[in-house]
Amino acid sequence: MNRIISLCIASLLLLLGGCATVIRSNVTAFNEWPADLPSKSFVFEHTDAQNNDLEYRNYEGLVRAELQRLGFVQQDNTATAQLKVALNYSIAARDVHVVEPVVADPMWYGGYGPYGWGRPGFYGPRFGDPFYDPFWYAPQVVGQREYDYQLFLRRLNIIITRAAGGQKLYDVTVNSEGKMNSLPAVMPYLVRSAFTDFPGKSGVPHVVKLKVEDQQ
Known part of the structure; x- marks a missing residue:
């Protein structure tokens, strides 16, 4: 009986643990970030089409919030900004x-089991045998099942360059694959992942896991 209780508790804990959704991202950043950067003022660099794209502007706002958290300051005047920031993103499905x-x-089925083996008895054909432990009765493979689903590769790339001369200082790519097919729902986590441990070690891939908030 103690074994049954232990198995039930373990199953319940597994179910509860599986309820939390986690966005797992593979992040690789290349950087030549100067230690003596005199100013962190920046502007976004985008095309006219991106400037008129509401989805793009929303993601731009997410990047702006992360940069400001790191001490960057957005400039209205392009001529006075020291840095330029550009971003690109995509989503693709695979079966x-x-x-x-x-x-x-x-x-879990009693004397006959789910497919009728054994004679009547508790958990198996040898109930009544003092040396028979029904709780160690081996599970049986009775067939196979097949199913299909889709995974979605979500990708984000952010590049920070010097406004004068265009020298790249930070180039980060975030790849995240999962069943969530809504890029707007996933993008806040991709952006946060892009600036985790900023600027970090150049060219060293790492994995970032972020728990999805309830409102998402």
Whole structure:
């Protein structure tokens, strides 16, 4: 009986742990960030089409908030800004086909099991045998099931350059794959991941995991 209780508690904990959605991102940043940068003033560099794109402007606002958190200051006058910031993003789907075994555990079905093996008795055909432990009765593979689903690759690239001369100082790419197909819902986490441990070690890939907030 203690074994049954332990298994039930473990299953419940696994279910509760699986309820939280996590955005997992692979982040790689290349940088030549100067230690003596005199000013962190910046402007966004974008095309006319991007300037009139409401989705782009929304993501630009997310990047602005992260930069301001790091001490950067946006300038209205392009001529006085020391840095330029540009961003690009995309989302693409791929199909996944899964084949997995179907396992039946007679422990949960009583004497005959889910498919009728054994004679009447508690958890198996040998109930009444003092040396028979029904709780260690081996699960049986009874078939297989197949199903399909889609995964979505969400990608974000942010580049910071010197306004004068165009020298690249920070070039970060964030790749995140998951079942969530809404780029606006995922983008706040991609942007946060892009500036985790800024500027970080150049060219060293790392993984960032962020828990999805309830409102998302």
